[in-house]
Amino acid sequence: MIHTRSQPPSQSQVSVTEPSLRVCVALLRWNGEDLEAAAVHGDHLPATIPTADEALDQTAVRIIRESTGVDAHYLEQLYTFSPSQGGPRQIVISYLALFSPDTAMSPGPGNLTWSLAETTPLEDDLEQLVLEYALVRLRAKLGYTNIAFYLLPATFTLSQLQQTYESILNQAMDKRNFRRRMIASGILVDTGEKRREGSHRPAALYRFREHDDQASYLTPPLLAT
Amino acid sequence: MIHTRSQPPSQSQVSVTEPSLRVCVALLRWNGEDLEAAAVHGDHLPATIPTADEALDQTAVRIIRESTGVDAHYLEQLYTFSPSQGGPRQIVISYLALFSPDTAMSPGPGNLTWSLAETTPLEDDLEQLVLEYALVRLRAKLGYTNIAFYLLPATFTLSQLQQTYESILNQAMDKRNFRRRMIASGILVDTGEKRREGSHRPAALYRFREHDDQASYLTPPLLAT
DNA sequence: TCAAAAGTGTTCCTTCTACACCCATGT
Protein backbone atom coordinates (compact mmCIF):
# COMPACT_ATOMS: atom_id res chain seq x y z
CA MET A 1 0.00 0.00 0.00
CA ILE A 2 2.67 2.46 0.97
CA HIS A 3 5.47 2.83 -1.45
CA THR A 4 8.81 3.64 0.00
CA ARG A 5 11.51 3.84 -2.55
CA SER A 6 15.01 4.01 -1.27
CA GLN A 7 16.02 7.54 -0.73
CA PRO A 8 19.63 8.59 -0.51
CA PRO A 9 20.63 10.08 2.81
CA SER A 10 19.28 13.57 3.08
CA GLN A 11 21.43 16.51 3.98
CA SER A 12 18.74 18.54 5.65
CA GLN A 13 18.34 16.05 8.47
CA VAL A 14 20.74 13.44 9.60
CA SER A 15 19.28 12.49 12.93
CA VAL A 16 18.18 8.88 12.86
CA THR A 17 17.04 8.43 16.40
CA GLU A 18 16.44 4.86 17.40
CA PRO A 19 12.97 4.50 18.89
CA SER A 20 13.73 1.06 20.33
CA LEU A 21 11.50 -1.10 18.19
CA ARG A 22 9.96 -4.14 19.77
CA VAL A 23 10.93 -6.80 17.37
CA CYS A 24 11.40 -10.42 18.30
CA VAL A 25 12.55 -13.40 16.34
CA ALA A 26 11.44 -16.75 17.64
CA LEU A 27 12.33 -20.27 16.63
CA LEU A 28 10.23 -23.35 17.00
CA ARG A 29 12.42 -26.40 17.11
CA TRP A 30 10.78 -29.69 16.40
CA ASN A 31 12.60 -32.91 17.00
CA GLY A 32 9.66 -35.06 16.01
CA GLU A 33 8.14 -35.14 19.45
CA ASP A 34 8.30 -31.85 21.23
CA LEU A 35 8.33 -28.26 20.19
CA GLU A 36 10.90 -26.07 21.82
CA ALA A 37 10.70 -22.33 21.61
CA ALA A 38 13.56 -19.92 21.69
CA ALA A 39 13.67 -16.21 21.23
CA VAL A 40 16.63 -15.02 19.30
CA HIS A 41 18.85 -12.39 20.80
CA GLY A 42 18.74 -11.35 24.28
CA ASP A 43 18.80 -14.51 26.29
CA HIS A 44 17.49 -17.73 25.00
CA LEU A 45 14.13 -18.55 26.34
CA PRO A 46 13.87 -21.51 28.64
CA ALA A 47 10.31 -21.84 27.42
CA THR A 48 9.91 -25.38 26.27
CA ILE A 49 6.40 -26.26 25.44
CA PRO A 50 5.26 -29.76 24.65
CA THR A 51 3.39 -30.46 21.49
CA ALA A 52 -0.23 -29.56 21.65
CA ASP A 53 -2.86 -30.29 19.08
CA GLU A 54 -2.90 -26.88 17.50
CA ALA A 55 -1.71 -25.29 14.31
CA LEU A 56 1.92 -24.36 14.12
CA ASP A 57 1.32 -20.67 13.78
CA GLN A 58 -0.97 -20.77 16.77
CA THR A 59 1.72 -22.46 18.75
CA ALA A 60 4.04 -19.63 17.84
CA VAL A 61 1.44 -17.11 18.94
CA ARG A 62 0.99 -18.86 22.23
CA ILE A 63 4.65 -19.39 22.92
CA ILE A 64 5.45 -15.79 22.28
CA ARG A 65 2.64 -14.74 24.53
CA GLU A 66 3.83 -17.00 27.29
CA SER A 67 7.37 -15.77 26.91
CA THR A 68 6.68 -12.09 26.82
CA GLY A 69 3.49 -11.88 28.80
CA VAL A 70 1.88 -10.08 25.95
CA ASP A 71 0.42 -10.86 22.54
CA ALA A 72 2.50 -10.07 19.52
CA HIS A 73 0.88 -7.36 17.50
CA TYR A 74 1.99 -9.07 14.33
CA LEU A 75 3.42 -12.49 13.67
CA GLU A 76 4.85 -13.85 10.49
CA GLN A 77 6.46 -17.13 9.67
CA LEU A 78 9.83 -16.61 8.07
CA TYR A 79 11.45 -19.80 6.92
CA THR A 80 11.97 -23.38 7.90
CA PHE A 81 15.41 -24.83 8.39
CA SER A 82 16.77 -28.23 9.19
CA PRO A 83 20.09 -27.87 10.88
CA SER A 84 21.19 -31.45 11.18
CA GLN A 85 24.87 -31.41 11.94
CA GLY A 86 25.44 -35.03 12.59
CA GLY A 87 22.73 -35.29 15.17
CA PRO A 88 19.18 -36.33 14.54
CA ARG A 89 17.29 -34.24 12.06
CA GLN A 90 15.62 -31.25 13.55
CA ILE A 91 13.16 -28.88 11.95
CA VAL A 92 13.27 -25.26 12.96
CA ILE A 93 10.49 -22.92 11.99
CA SER A 94 11.36 -19.27 12.41
CA TYR A 95 8.97 -16.45 13.17
CA LEU A 96 9.10 -12.71 13.29
CA ALA A 97 6.99 -10.97 15.92
CA LEU A 98 6.30 -7.27 16.24
CA PHE A 99 5.00 -5.56 19.34
CA SER A 100 3.40 -2.25 20.01
CA PRO A 101 5.40 -0.10 22.41
CA ASP A 102 2.11 0.35 24.27
CA THR A 103 2.33 -3.12 25.69
CA ALA A 104 4.21 -3.71 28.87
CA MET A 105 6.25 -6.76 28.12
CA SER A 106 7.15 -8.72 31.16
CA PRO A 107 10.89 -8.71 31.74
CA GLY A 108 10.64 -12.45 31.97
CA PRO A 109 13.68 -14.48 31.02
CA GLY A 110 15.43 -11.64 29.29
CA ASN A 111 14.06 -8.84 27.22
CA LEU A 112 13.03 -10.08 23.83
CA THR A 113 13.24 -6.80 22.05
CA TRP A 114 16.02 -6.79 19.60
CA SER A 115 17.97 -3.78 18.62
CA LEU A 116 18.06 -3.52 14.87
CA ALA A 117 21.38 -1.78 15.07
CA GLU A 118 22.82 -4.76 16.86
CA THR A 119 25.63 -6.28 14.91
CA THR A 120 27.31 -8.59 17.36
CA PRO A 121 27.29 -11.97 15.72
CA LEU A 122 25.43 -14.59 17.63
CA GLU A 123 27.03 -17.79 18.68
CA ASP A 124 24.57 -19.78 16.70
CA ASP A 125 24.95 -19.49 12.95
CA LEU A 126 21.34 -20.32 12.36
CA GLU A 127 20.14 -17.66 14.73
CA GLN A 128 22.37 -15.15 13.05
CA LEU A 129 21.00 -16.13 9.66
CA VAL A 130 17.40 -15.89 10.78
CA LEU A 131 18.01 -12.57 12.41
CA GLU A 132 19.45 -11.13 9.23
CA TYR A 133 16.71 -12.61 7.15
CA ALA A 134 14.06 -11.18 9.45
CA LEU A 135 15.53 -7.78 8.89
CA VAL A 136 15.51 -8.27 5.13
CA ARG A 137 11.86 -9.25 5.22
CA LEU A 138 10.89 -6.47 7.53
CA ARG A 139 12.62 -3.92 5.36
CA ALA A 140 11.08 -5.28 2.21
CA LYS A 141 7.61 -5.28 3.69
CA LEU A 142 7.93 -1.69 4.75
CA GLY A 143 7.72 -0.89 1.09
CA TYR A 144 4.43 -2.47 0.24
CA THR A 145 2.54 -3.14 3.44
CA ASN A 146 1.47 -1.27 6.55
CA ILE A 147 3.69 -3.44 8.68
CA ALA A 148 5.13 -0.42 10.48
CA PHE A 149 1.72 -0.12 12.07
CA TYR A 150 2.50 -3.04 14.31
CA LEU A 151 5.49 -1.33 15.80
CA LEU A 152 3.69 1.82 16.78
CA PRO A 153 1.28 2.72 19.56
CA ALA A 154 -2.37 3.18 18.78
CA THR A 155 -1.87 6.83 17.99
CA PHE A 156 1.36 8.38 16.89
CA THR A 157 2.85 11.40 15.24
CA LEU A 158 4.20 11.51 11.74
CA SER A 159 7.66 11.97 13.18
CA GLN A 160 7.30 8.77 15.16
CA LEU A 161 6.24 6.97 12.04
CA GLN A 162 9.15 8.33 10.10
CA GLN A 163 11.58 7.40 12.85
CA THR A 164 10.25 3.87 12.74
CA TYR A 165 10.89 3.65 9.03
CA GLU A 166 14.29 5.23 9.37
CA SER A 167 15.47 2.99 12.13
CA ILE A 168 14.37 -0.15 10.32
CA LEU A 169 15.92 0.92 7.06
CA ASN A 170 18.83 2.57 8.83
CA GLN A 171 18.51 5.48 6.50
CA ALA A 172 17.37 9.04 6.86
CA MET A 173 14.41 10.15 4.79
CA ASP A 174 13.18 13.48 3.59
CA LYS A 175 10.50 14.75 5.90
CA ARG A 176 8.31 16.43 3.34
CA ASN A 177 8.37 13.55 0.89
CA PHE A 178 7.71 11.05 3.63
CA ARG A 179 4.74 12.91 4.99
CA ARG A 180 3.29 13.52 1.58
CA ARG A 181 3.54 9.86 0.67
CA MET A 182 1.98 8.69 3.90
CA ILE A 183 -0.90 11.11 3.68
CA ALA A 184 -1.45 10.32 0.03
CA SER A 185 -1.55 6.60 0.76
CA GLY A 186 -4.75 7.15 2.65
CA ILE A 187 -3.96 4.78 5.50
CA LEU A 188 -3.58 7.51 8.07
CA VAL A 189 -6.43 9.10 9.94
CA ASP A 190 -5.93 12.38 11.73
CA THR A 191 -7.40 11.87 15.17
CA GLY A 192 -7.74 15.62 15.66
CA GLU A 193 -5.79 15.33 18.87
CA LYS A 194 -2.41 16.91 19.44
CA ARG A 195 0.50 15.74 21.46
CA ARG A 196 2.45 18.36 23.34
CA GLU A 197 5.63 17.08 24.82
CA GLY A 198 8.32 19.70 24.90
CA SER A 199 9.08 23.28 24.29
CA HIS A 200 7.93 23.22 20.71
CA ARG A 201 4.88 23.04 18.55
CA PRO A 202 2.57 20.13 19.37
CA ALA A 203 2.28 17.36 16.83
CA ALA A 204 -0.87 16.00 15.25
CA LEU A 205 -1.75 12.49 16.32
CA TYR A 206 -2.69 9.92 13.72
CA ARG A 207 -3.90 6.40 13.79
CA PHE A 208 -3.96 3.77 11.08
CA ARG A 209 -7.09 3.25 9.10
CA GLU A 210 -8.16 -0.36 9.56
CA HIS A 211 -5.54 -2.98 8.98
CA ASP A 212 -7.08 -5.65 6.88
CA ASP A 213 -4.01 -6.32 4.85
CA GLN A 214 -2.09 -8.57 7.16
CA ALA A 215 -3.00 -11.76 5.44
CA SER A 216 -2.76 -10.71 1.87
CA TYR A 217 0.90 -10.04 1.33
CA LEU A 218 3.34 -12.77 0.41
CA THR A 219 2.31 -14.86 3.34
CA PRO A 220 -0.57 -17.28 3.31
CA PRO A 221 -3.40 -16.52 5.64
CA LEU A 222 -2.81 -18.15 8.97
CA LEU A 223 -4.66 -21.40 9.07
CA ALA A 224 -7.46 -22.02 11.49
CA THR A 225 -7.76 -18.54 12.85
CA MET B 1 15.19 -5.91 -11.00
CA ILE B 2 12.42 -5.85 -13.54
CA HIS B 3 9.46 -3.78 -12.61
CA THR B 4 6.16 -4.96 -13.90
CA ARG B 5 3.31 -2.86 -12.76
CA SER B 6 -0.12 -4.17 -13.37
CA GLN B 7 -1.36 -3.09 -16.72
CA PRO B 8 -5.02 -3.11 -17.59
CA PRO B 9 -5.95 -5.43 -20.42
CA SER B 10 -4.80 -3.98 -23.68
CA GLN B 11 -7.05 -3.62 -26.66
CA SER B 12 -4.41 -3.99 -29.31
CA GLN B 13 -3.74 -7.61 -28.42
CA VAL B 14 -5.96 -9.94 -26.54
CA SER B 15 -4.34 -13.26 -27.27
CA VAL B 16 -2.91 -14.75 -24.13
CA THR B 17 -1.56 -17.99 -25.41
CA GLU B 18 -0.62 -20.43 -22.73
CA PRO B 19 2.92 -21.66 -23.25
CA SER B 20 2.49 -24.58 -20.83
CA LEU B 21 4.74 -23.49 -18.02
CA ARG B 22 6.56 -26.16 -16.11
CA VAL B 23 5.66 -25.32 -12.58
CA CYS B 24 5.47 -27.81 -9.78
CA VAL B 25 4.47 -27.53 -6.19
CA ALA B 26 5.86 -30.11 -3.84
CA LEU B 27 5.17 -30.89 -0.23
CA LEU B 28 7.49 -32.47 2.26
CA ARG B 29 5.54 -34.11 5.01
CA TRP B 30 7.38 -34.88 8.19
CA ASN B 31 5.82 -37.01 10.85
CA GLY B 32 8.84 -36.91 13.09
CA GLU B 33 10.53 -39.88 11.53
CA ASP B 34 10.23 -39.96 7.78
CA LEU B 35 9.87 -37.39 5.09
CA GLU B 36 7.24 -38.04 2.51
CA ALA B 37 7.18 -36.12 -0.71
CA ALA B 38 4.18 -35.30 -2.79
CA ALA B 39 3.81 -33.20 -5.87
CA VAL B 40 0.68 -31.20 -5.94
CA HIS B 41 -1.61 -31.39 -8.87
CA GLY B 42 -1.46 -33.97 -11.46
CA ASP B 43 -1.24 -37.22 -9.63
CA HIS B 44 0.24 -37.47 -6.24
CA LEU B 45 3.70 -38.78 -6.24
CA PRO B 46 4.28 -42.13 -4.66
CA ALA B 47 7.81 -40.94 -3.96
CA THR B 48 8.43 -41.54 -0.31
CA ILE B 49 11.95 -40.97 0.75
CA PRO B 50 13.24 -41.79 4.20
CA THR B 51 15.02 -39.14 6.17
CA ALA B 52 18.57 -38.61 5.14
CA ASP B 53 21.12 -36.48 6.87
CA GLU B 54 20.84 -33.53 4.58
CA ALA B 55 19.41 -30.06 4.70
CA LEU B 56 15.71 -29.76 4.14
CA ASP B 57 16.03 -27.75 0.98
CA GLN B 58 18.46 -30.27 -0.40
CA THR B 59 15.99 -32.99 0.31
CA ALA B 60 13.44 -31.06 -1.69
CA VAL B 61 15.90 -30.70 -4.54
CA ARG B 62 16.62 -34.39 -4.54
CA ILE B 63 13.06 -35.51 -4.21
CA ILE B 64 11.96 -33.35 -7.07
CA ARG B 65 14.79 -34.67 -9.17
CA GLU B 66 13.87 -38.23 -8.37
CA SER B 67 10.26 -37.57 -9.15
CA THR B 68 10.69 -35.77 -12.40
CA GLY B 69 13.94 -37.19 -13.64
CA VAL B 70 15.30 -33.72 -13.98
CA ASP B 71 16.64 -30.94 -11.77
CA ALA B 72 14.40 -28.06 -10.99
CA HIS B 73 15.72 -24.92 -12.54
CA TYR B 74 14.57 -22.99 -9.52
CA LEU B 75 13.36 -24.07 -6.13
CA GLU B 76 11.89 -21.97 -3.41
CA GLN B 77 10.48 -22.85 -0.06
CA LEU B 78 7.01 -21.44 0.36
CA TYR B 79 5.58 -22.00 3.78
CA THR B 80 5.36 -24.52 6.55
CA PHE B 81 2.07 -25.88 7.77
CA SER B 82 0.99 -28.23 10.49
CA PRO B 83 -2.28 -29.83 9.53
CA SER B 84 -3.09 -31.80 12.61
CA GLN B 85 -6.73 -32.68 12.41
CA GLY B 86 -7.01 -34.99 15.33
CA GLY B 87 -4.16 -37.21 14.22
CA PRO B 88 -0.58 -36.88 15.30
CA ARG B 89 1.06 -33.58 14.48
CA GLN B 90 2.57 -33.40 11.08
CA ILE B 91 4.76 -30.73 9.62
CA VAL B 92 4.41 -29.98 5.94
CA ILE B 93 6.96 -27.83 4.19
CA SER B 94 5.86 -26.61 0.79
CA TYR B 95 8.09 -25.82 -2.17
CA LEU B 96 7.70 -24.24 -5.54
CA ALA B 97 9.80 -25.63 -8.38
CA LEU B 98 10.25 -24.17 -11.83
CA PHE B 99 11.58 -26.04 -14.82
CA SER B 100 12.98 -25.00 -18.13
CA PRO B 101 10.98 -26.32 -21.08
CA ASP B 102 14.32 -27.49 -22.45
CA THR B 103 14.37 -30.35 -20.02
CA ALA B 104 12.66 -33.57 -20.89
CA MET B 105 10.82 -34.49 -17.76
CA SER B 106 10.24 -38.13 -17.40
CA PRO B 107 6.55 -38.91 -17.63
CA GLY B 108 7.01 -40.79 -14.40
CA PRO B 109 4.06 -41.05 -12.09
CA GLY B 110 2.05 -38.34 -13.74
CA ASN B 111 3.09 -35.11 -15.29
CA LEU B 112 4.05 -32.61 -12.71
CA THR B 113 3.51 -29.55 -14.79
CA TRP B 114 0.67 -27.59 -13.49
CA SER B 115 -1.59 -25.48 -15.57
CA LEU B 116 -1.84 -22.04 -14.10
CA ALA B 117 -5.28 -21.66 -15.54
CA GLU B 118 -6.41 -24.74 -13.70
CA THR B 119 -9.21 -23.99 -11.33
CA THR B 120 -10.54 -27.36 -10.33
CA PRO B 121 -10.41 -27.47 -6.57
CA LEU B 122 -8.24 -30.19 -5.17
CA GLU B 123 -9.57 -32.68 -2.74
CA ASP B 124 -7.04 -31.66 -0.18
CA ASP B 125 -7.63 -28.21 1.28
CA LEU B 126 -3.99 -27.81 2.15
CA GLU B 127 -2.87 -28.59 -1.37
CA GLN B 128 -5.37 -26.13 -2.73
CA LEU B 129 -4.09 -23.47 -0.37
CA VAL B 130 -0.47 -24.09 -1.23
CA LEU B 131 -1.23 -24.05 -4.91
CA GLU B 132 -2.92 -20.70 -4.69
CA TYR B 133 -0.19 -19.33 -2.51
CA ALA B 134 2.46 -20.50 -4.96
CA LEU B 135 0.74 -18.56 -7.67
CA VAL B 136 0.61 -15.46 -5.50
CA ARG B 137 4.31 -15.71 -4.80
CA LEU B 138 5.20 -16.41 -8.40
CA ARG B 139 3.19 -13.45 -9.61
CA ALA B 140 4.66 -11.17 -6.99
CA LYS B 141 8.20 -12.22 -7.80
CA LEU B 142 7.68 -11.55 -11.47
CA GLY B 143 7.66 -7.91 -10.52
CA TYR B 144 11.00 -7.64 -8.84
CA THR B 145 13.09 -10.64 -9.78
CA ASN B 146 14.18 -12.47 -12.89
CA ILE B 147 12.23 -15.51 -11.87
CA ALA B 148 10.68 -15.85 -15.33
CA PHE B 149 14.13 -16.88 -16.44
CA TYR B 150 13.65 -20.25 -14.85
CA LEU B 151 10.61 -21.02 -16.93
CA LEU B 152 12.25 -20.33 -20.26
CA PRO B 153 14.72 -22.21 -22.42
CA ALA B 154 18.32 -21.04 -22.61
CA THR B 155 17.53 -18.72 -25.47
CA PHE B 156 14.16 -17.26 -26.22
CA THR B 157 12.37 -14.55 -28.08
CA LEU B 158 10.85 -11.48 -26.54
CA SER B 159 7.45 -12.81 -27.50
CA GLN B 160 8.11 -15.99 -25.56
CA LEU B 161 9.15 -13.97 -22.57
CA GLN B 162 6.07 -11.85 -22.81
CA GLN B 163 3.85 -14.89 -23.13
CA THR B 164 5.39 -16.29 -19.99
CA TYR B 165 4.60 -13.14 -18.08
CA GLU B 166 1.12 -12.99 -19.52
CA SER B 167 0.22 -16.55 -18.74
CA ILE B 168 1.45 -16.27 -15.16
CA LEU B 169 -0.33 -13.01 -14.58
CA ASN B 170 -3.24 -14.05 -16.72
CA GLN B 171 -3.25 -10.64 -18.27
CA ALA B 172 -2.30 -9.25 -21.64
CA MET B 173 0.46 -6.68 -21.78
CA ASP B 174 1.39 -4.02 -24.24
CA LYS B 175 4.11 -5.29 -26.53
CA ARG B 176 6.04 -2.09 -26.92
CA ASN B 177 6.04 -1.23 -23.26
CA PHE B 178 6.99 -4.76 -22.31
CA ARG B 179 9.90 -4.90 -24.69
CA ARG B 180 11.15 -1.49 -23.72
CA ARG B 181 11.08 -2.37 -20.05
CA MET B 182 12.86 -5.65 -20.53
CA ILE B 183 15.56 -4.15 -22.71
CA ALA B 184 15.98 -1.22 -20.35
CA SER B 185 16.36 -3.53 -17.39
CA GLY B 186 19.63 -4.72 -18.82
CA ILE B 187 19.14 -8.38 -18.00
CA LEU B 188 18.70 -9.47 -21.59
CA VAL B 189 21.52 -10.21 -23.97
CA ASP B 190 20.88 -10.33 -27.68
CA THR B 191 22.54 -13.50 -28.88
CA GLY B 192 22.67 -12.19 -32.43
CA GLU B 193 20.90 -15.32 -33.59
CA LYS B 194 17.46 -15.36 -35.10
CA ARG B 195 14.74 -17.92 -34.87
CA ARG B 196 12.72 -18.54 -37.99
CA GLU B 197 9.73 -20.70 -37.38
CA GLY B 198 6.86 -19.81 -39.61
CA SER B 199 5.83 -17.72 -42.51
CA HIS B 200 6.74 -14.50 -40.86
CA ARG B 201 9.65 -12.40 -39.85
CA PRO B 202 12.21 -14.22 -37.72
CA ALA B 203 12.59 -13.18 -34.11
CA ALA B 204 15.77 -12.17 -32.32
CA LEU B 205 16.93 -14.66 -29.73
CA TYR B 206 17.93 -13.44 -26.30
CA ARG B 207 19.39 -15.01 -23.24
CA PHE B 208 19.48 -13.79 -19.67
CA ARG B 209 22.54 -12.04 -18.39
CA GLU B 210 23.86 -13.97 -15.45
CA HIS B 211 21.40 -14.88 -12.77
CA ASP B 212 23.03 -14.14 -9.49
CA ASP B 213 19.93 -12.83 -7.82
CA GLN B 214 18.28 -16.04 -6.84
CA ALA B 215 19.33 -15.93 -3.26
CA SER B 216 18.84 -12.30 -2.55
CA TYR B 217 15.13 -11.80 -2.75
CA LEU B 218 12.87 -12.44 0.21
CA THR B 219 14.19 -15.93 0.64
CA PRO B 220 17.22 -16.77 2.69
CA PRO B 221 20.10 -18.30 0.81
CA LEU B 222 19.81 -22.03 0.78
CA LEU B 223 21.86 -23.41 3.59
CA ALA B 224 24.82 -25.63 3.01
CA THR B 225 24.96 -25.36 -0.73
C1' DT C 1 -0.02 -11.15 -52.65
C1' DC C 2 -1.36 -12.57 -48.40
C1' DA C 3 -1.14 -14.05 -43.75
C1' DA C 4 1.35 -13.90 -39.50
C1' DA C 5 4.32 -12.52 -36.13
C1' DA C 6 8.37 -9.12 -35.39
C1' DG C 7 9.63 -4.83 -34.55
C1' DT C 8 9.49 0.26 -33.60
C1' DG C 9 8.34 6.17 -31.14
C1' DT C 10 5.83 9.62 -29.15
C1' DT C 11 2.83 11.93 -26.00
C1' DC C 12 0.72 12.32 -21.71
C1' DC C 13 0.55 11.82 -17.02
C1' DT C 14 1.81 10.26 -12.64
C1' DT C 15 5.21 9.72 -9.24
C1' DC C 16 9.75 10.43 -7.24
C1' DT C 17 13.30 13.54 -5.72
C1' DA C 18 15.70 17.47 -4.07
C1' DC C 19 15.49 21.30 -1.41
C1' DA C 20 14.65 25.74 2.82
C1' DC C 21 11.90 28.28 5.52
C1' DC C 22 8.12 29.66 8.88
C1' DC C 23 5.15 27.99 12.97
C1' DA C 24 3.84 26.98 17.67
C1' DT C 25 5.29 26.08 22.00
C1' DG C 26 8.00 25.99 26.74
C1' DT C 27 11.63 27.89 29.23
Added chain:
DNA sequence: ACATGGGTGTAGAAGGAACACTTTTGA
Protein backbone atom coordinates in the same frame (compact mmCIF):
# COMPACT_ATOMS: atom_id res chain seq x y z
C1' DA D 1 14.30 35.79 22.78
C1' DC D 2 15.69 31.50 21.82
C1' DA D 3 15.74 26.67 21.26
C1' DT D 4 13.14 22.75 19.66
C1' DG D 5 10.72 19.91 16.82
C1' DG D 6 6.23 20.52 13.73
C1' DG D 7 4.72 21.66 9.51
C1' DT D 8 4.57 23.23 4.56
C1' DG D 9 5.32 23.80 -1.64
C1' DT D 10 7.51 23.59 -5.99
C1' DA D 11 10.14 22.45 -9.94
C1' DG D 12 12.67 19.05 -12.50
C1' DA D 13 13.39 14.13 -13.67
C1' DA D 14 12.09 9.63 -14.42
C1' DG D 15 9.12 6.11 -15.36
C1' DG D 16 4.51 4.11 -16.68
C1' DA D 17 0.62 3.82 -19.90
C1' DA D 18 -1.79 4.34 -24.12
C1' DC D 19 -1.62 3.93 -28.80
C1' DA D 20 -0.88 1.99 -34.83
C1' DC D 21 1.77 1.11 -38.38
C1' DT D 22 5.79 -0.92 -41.11
C1' DT D 23 8.91 -5.01 -41.86
C1' DT D 24 10.24 -9.59 -42.95
C1' DT D 25 9.36 -13.91 -44.03
C1' DG D 26 7.03 -18.58 -46.00
C1' DA D 27 3.42 -20.28 -48.52
